[in-house]
Amino acid sequence: MNEIMKSTITSMEVAEMVDKKHCDLLKDIRRYMKQLGEGKIPSSDFFTESTYISEQNKTVPCYLVTKKGCEFIAHKLTGQKGTEFTARYINRFHEMEEGIGIISAEKIPVGEVAKLANVMDRIAVRQNLSPHRIAANFKAICEQFGIRLTDDFVKAPEYEQLQLIIK
Structure with missing residues (x-):
């Protein structure tokens, strides 16, 4: 896809x-x-x-x-x-x-990214998704529209990083 x-x-x-x-x-x-x-x-x-x-x-x-x-x-x-x-x-x-990677705002469908992010946020909050997972989903959507976010946009909490290392 x-x-x-x-x-x-x-x-x-x-x-x-x-x-x-x-x-x-x-x-x-x-x-x-x-x-x-x-x-x-x-x-x-x-x-x-x-x-x-x-x-x-x-x-x-x-x-x-x-x-x-x-x-x-x-x-x-x-x-x-x-x-x-x-x-x-x-x-x-x-x-x-x-x-x-970066396109001007006039070429992005007007408001579509913002609408999608808003809906995504509501769904993620209802599902009790952690903030860094919400940020990761938002970053993925932005990249599909050609919007680049910094590499450090998504930061997992230290306790989750430790769990990842243990597994």
Whole structure:
């Protein structure tokens, strides 16, 4: 799954890039997938079904869109919108391919990381997860979005480090 995340962008990010409501883009992608299926072309080369947790703590559908999927969407757009989207997705994938660890905040889906972290925190607290485990989960999520945190962001308490050594 982590490899898929590294080679895709979310449909939320695509919707933002093309200035379209996410729900409308989902309808388009579903139509494209149906048409690809009828032509016996694997839609997984372009789109992968996924979900995310909304602010209301609901599981909401989305898609992971590959570079091919972005090219597919770009070919459906015309004029200025098509040109701008093509430039944006090309730049975005080049950044991922070059391994740029830190990306500007404007390229992260607006508020998505914060929403996810908030939901994660509530769940972790309800499950009595220790603070350093919550921090480790948060760090893992940030890295999936290309946000680098310092190596010492997660610090296990000394008593747990001793237990790890004993085992």
